[in-house]
Amino acid sequence: MSTKPPQSSLFQVYLRLRPPMSPHNDDNERFIAVEAPQASEDEQEDYAPAPTHITLQPPNDTRKRAIEKFGFTKVFEERATQLNVFQDTGMESIVRGVLKEGRDGLVATLGVTGSGKSHTILGSKSERGITQMALDVIFQSIGMARTNKSLTISPMILASLATSDHSEAQLFSAQSFLDAVYGEPNAGRSSRAPTPLSPSRANTPSTVRSPEPLSPQKRSPVKHQHQSSYPVSFPTRGDSGYPCGDETYTPIDWSGKPSATPSRVQSTKIFSPGYSTPTPFTRSKPLENRFTKPRFSVFKEPAPALLFPRRQPRERAVTSPRLPDVGHLTIDLSPNSEYVVLVSMYEVYNDRIFDLLSPSIVASQGNAMSRGNAHKDRRRPLLFKSTEGSPNRKLVAGLRKIACSSYEEALAILDVGLTERKVTGTGANSVSSRSHGFFCLEVKKMVTKRHGETSWTGHTLTVVDLAGSERARTAKTAGATLAEAGKINESLMYLGQCLQMQSNLQDGIKTALVPYRQCKLTELLFSSSFPSSNQMSRGQYPQKAIMIVTADPLGDYNATSQILRYSALAREVTVPRVPSLAGSIVSATSERNQSTSGRVSLDDGLAEELERAMAEIARLTKDCHNFAVRLAEEEMARSEAEIKLQAAEDRCVMIEQEVREECWADMDEQMEKERKRWQAAWDEQIGRNDELVDKKVELVSRGFNIYEDPEPSANERIEDLENENEQLRRRLAAMEREMSSQSPTRKPRAKHAPSSPKGAINRLGRGSEIDNAIQRVNQLNITDGMFSVPSPVPKLASPGKKLRKISTRKWDLAPENEI
Numbered sequence: 001m002s003t004k005p006p007q008s009s010l011f012q013v014y015l016r017l018r019p020p021m022s023p024h025n026d027d028n029e030r031f032i033a034v035e036a037p038q039a040s041e042d043e044q045e046d047y048a049p050a051p052t053h054i055t056l057q058p059p060n061d062t063r064k065r066a067i068e069k070f071g072f073t074k075v076f077e078e079r080a081t082q083l084n085v086f087q088d089t090g091m092e093s094i095v096r097g098v099l100k101e102g103r104d105g106l107v108a109t110l111g112v113t114g115s116g117k118s119h120t121i122l123g124s125k126s127e128r129g130i131t132q133m134a135l136d137v138i139f140q141s142i143g144m145a146r147t148n149k150s151l152t153i154s155p156m157i158l159a160s161l162a163t164s165d166h167s168e169a170q171l172f173s174a175q176s177f178l179d180a181v182y183g184e185p186n187a188g189r190s191s192r193a194p195t196p197l198s199p200s201r202a203n204t205p206s207t208v209r210s211p212e213p214l215s216p217q218k219r220s221p222v223k224h225q226h227q228s229s230y231p232v233s234f235p236t237r238g239d240s241g242y243p244c245g246d247e248t249y250t251p252i253d254w255s256g257k258p259s260a261t262p263s264r265v266q267s268t269k270i271f272s273p274g275y276s277t278p279t280p281f282t283r284s285k286p287l288e289n290r291f292t293k294p295r296f297s298v299f300k301e302p303a304p305a306l307l308f309p310r311r312q313p314r315e316r317a318v319t320s321p322r323l324p325d326v327g328h329l330t331i332d333l334s335p336n337s338e339y340v341v342l343v344s345m346y347e348v349y350n351d352r353i354f355d356l357l358s359p360s361i362v363a364s365q366g367n368a369m370s371r372g373n374a375h376k377d378r379r380r381p382l383l384f385k386s387t388e389g390s391p392n393r394k395l396v397a398g399l400r401k402i403a404c405s406s407y408e409e410a411l412a413i414l415d416v417g418l419t420e421r422k423v424t425g426t427g428a429n430s431v432s433s434r435s436h437g438f439f440c441l442e443v444k445k446m447v448t449k450r451h452g453e454t455s456w457t458g459h460t461l462t463v464v465d466l467a468g469s470e471r472a473r474t475a476k477t478a479g480a481t482l483a484e485a486g487k488i489n490e491s492l493m494y495l496g497q498c499l500q501m502q503s504n505l506q507d508g509i510k511t512a513l514v515p516y517r518q519c520k521l522t523e524l525l526f527s528s529s530f531p532s533s534n535q536m537s538r539g540q541y542p543q544k545a546i547m548i549v550t551a552d553p554l555g556d557y558n559a560t561s562q563i564l565r566y567s568a569l570a571r572e573v574t575v576p577r578v579p580s581l582a583g584s585i586v587s588a589t590s591e592r593n594q595s596t597s598g599r600v601s602l603d604d605g606l607a608e609e610l611e612r613a614m615a616e617i618a619r620l621t622k623d624c625h626n627f628a629v630r631l632a633e634e635e636m637a638r639s640e641a642e643i644k645l646q647a648a649e650d651r652c653v654m655i656e657q658e659v660r661e662e663c664w665a666d667m668d669e670q671m672e673k674e675r676k677r678w679q680a681a682w683d684e685q686i687g688r689n690d691e692l693v694d695k696k697v698e699l700v701s702r703g704f705n706i707y708e709d710p711e712p713s714a715n716e717r718i719e720d721l722e723n724e725n726e727q728l729r730r731r732l733a734a735m736e737r738e739m740s741s742q743s744p745t746r747k748p749r750a751k752h753a754p755s756s757p758k759g760a761i762n763r764l765g766r767g768s769e770i771d772n773a774i775q776r777v778n779q780l781n782i783t784d785g786m787f788s789v790p791s792p793v794p795k796l797a798s799p800g801k802k803l804r805k806i807s808t809r810k811w812d813l814a815p816e817n818e819i
């Protein structure tokens with residue numbers, strides 16, 4: 001079983017076994033046995049070969065499981081130190097690739113929860129992890145090559161770095177960033193994530209300092225209060241020359257002289273609504289002009305651009321672990337070169353990418369982020385995409401990148417990012433990472449071109465602390481934590497599929513391409529492994545990558561065997577041969593035959609039959625063995641299917657939860673809309689009422705002006721009266737006609753006859769009435785003089801009196817309905 005990684009290998013895979021948490025922890029049975037390395041003949045005698053294979057011994061339960069043997073590039077046993085791991089995994093060559101050979105590097109840890117991934121990557125209180133050691137090697141190597149030993153990252157350097165960055169990043173100097181994070185005293189917040197030096201990490205197994213295991217009472221569901229002790233002296237405002245705080249800055253030109261006309265760097269960055277002011281150092285447009293016309297301006301850095309929940313400034317600067325020492329691993333770089341290290345950090349949580357150095361601010365929580373599992377994740381996810389400056393290669397766009405000039409600064413940034421990482425306490429690990437953490441160390445080298453123009457080239461070392469796979473039953477997770485675990489297991493399953501493709505390639509099985517686009521995690525891990533031929537021709541080579549698989553030999557057998565199956569470079573299954581009953585009978589018989597030979601001679605027929613039986617038994621035994629192997633394979637397939645089912649179930653739970661959350665969000669939104677609508681209507685009504693009251697008050701304050709109809713003029717009165725007169729005449733005529741029609745036999749009375757005797761009038765019935773009416777009408781031939789404007793004190797009978805009389809008559813004569 002060869003484990004030499006072939007040319008097609010994407011990852012070198014190492015296995016690291018975790019020491020027991022307590023020396024007396026012998027409750028669980030050890031199920032991993034490290035095979036003694038076989039020294040090859042051509043190897044020198046004084047060279048002790050490292051083990052490469054392990055055997056996984058299934059527990060003695062009723063399920064007769066096969067023994068599996070796995071091969072790795074190298075196996076680190078429990079006693080291996082952090083330095084052993086750093087050196088023997090070839091970290092130095094990976095760092096060299098980044099610094100000198102123009103190759104990206106990737107180191108990732110994979111393992112069951114609690115198996116020691118974070119310990120390997122980030123170290124403990126007493127020992128540094130791979131990340132810190134790599135940073136140390138990088139800064140020591142750069143320091144030796146640097147012309148200017150006390151380099152401070154000036155705004156000019158930042159601006160030129162921003163220009164050469166293709167990832168639409170927001171660039172800050174470490175000093176201004178740390179100033180923003182720790183600027184205000186007494187405004188701190190508690191840290192939840194494990195920092196390499198946090199007390200939660202002080203609980204180390206017996207091989208390290210802490211002798212006591214973590215008792216259940218001491219276990220806390222979240223990380224402890226942030227207590228970093230990096231010897232970082234935090235800058236005061238403006239001491240770096242970098243714009244910050246309330247000071248104003250004079251625009252300067254590329255040569256460093258003050259510029260007459262301030263002009264803002266035109267940024268291509270589009271900011272989310274959460275960021276009210278743009279960051280000054282993002283890539284600007286047009287790209288080529290930024291250096292050929294080296295003119296930019298420095299502005300006061302607007303405070304909201306560096307929004308960050310404020311933390312307590314560190315009160316004491318205890319020395320961080322400087323061990324293991326990696327001074328001997330320094331890499332020779334070309335002298336008189338200028339380098340800057342950009343640190344960025346993000347996590348993949350629920351298949352979405354979140355920047356760990358730019359958390360969102362939740363106003364209602366007093367600048368604290370809603371990041372507990374119980375809260376909604378309000379952070380803005382970032383995209384992994386091709387950008388304008390990098391059309392052929394996908395990048396995490398819009399990250400915050402912090403330019404660090406020293407190891408201490410880089411550690412302090414790392415510390416800030418780690419406190420933002422999702423972690424929680426589970427039944428399997430009191431400080432369990434709930435996301436895949438990516439720590440990117442980008443080393444930029446300044447290149448001066450022929451005409452004095454400068455630009456930056458660089459490559460990245462990405463250190464990945466993967467979240468641990470876990471079984472819900474073991475980890476005793478529920479609710480959101482269970483849903484997280486579902487997502488973690490799913491992404492690890494995709495990662496496993498990609499790694500299995502690698503071992504298939506090694507075995508010469510040419511299957512489909514590595515399916516790395518299935519989820520964000522595999523995309524991020526593998527996309528630099530397959531540069532296009534176009535990229536290769538431009539000097540971009542596949543990344544150098546190593547995977548450190550961690551395993552606890554006393555931990556969960558099923559989960560560990562699953563991870564090992566995914567990740568091992570080689571695998572062999574053996575079924576333990578159980579001595580069969582038939583075999584023992586046969587051998588016993590043959591022995592007896594041999595012992596009695598010479599004394600009793602069996603007849604030939606019996607001997608032949610016995611031989612046939614033995615052959616049959618041998619065939620059956622072989623069949624039986626084959627079946628057992630197949631059964632073992634089937635069992636493995638079944639356990640894989642079970643894991644997939646579990647992942648699918650977890651996914652269902654998560655989808656349900658997401659749908660619920662979406663519904664709630666929708667309902668909240670609707671309610672908010674409705675509330676706003678009602679509020680607007682209410683405000684409008686109140687406004688109207690106020691207006692009305694104001695008007696009334698104004699009216700009262702002005703006094704009432706009573707409106708009176710104007711007196712009719714004399715002509716109008718005459719006209720009215722004439723109309724009335726005319727009406728009456730017509731009425732009269734009508735009445736006369738009526739009367740004449742009542743007694744057609746009688747002669748109509750002479751029109752101008754002298755007044756008739758009383759008896760005649762009475763006979764006519766209404767004759768006297770008509771006469772009266774005629775008389776009255778005649779009286780209405782009133783002269784114009786009657787309506788001359790009355791004098792205030794009338795001497796004669798006033799026209800008013802006459803009018804009153806007329807109106808009385810009108811009443812008398814008018815038909816009933818008009819009245």
Ligand SMILES: Nc1ncnc2c1ncn2[C@@H]1O[C@H](COP(=O)(O)OP(=O)(O)OP(=O)(O)O)[C@@H](O)[C@H]1O
Nearest residue numbers: 113114115116117118119203204205429432433468
């Ligand atoms: N090689 C080691 N030497 C000393 N202590 C170790 C080692 N590996 C792990 N530990 C300790 O074991 C505990 C669990 O380790 P760690 O937190 O690194 O697990 P993990 O795999 O990262 O878990 P998760 O996936 O849940 O985050 C820690 O207290 C850590 O200090």
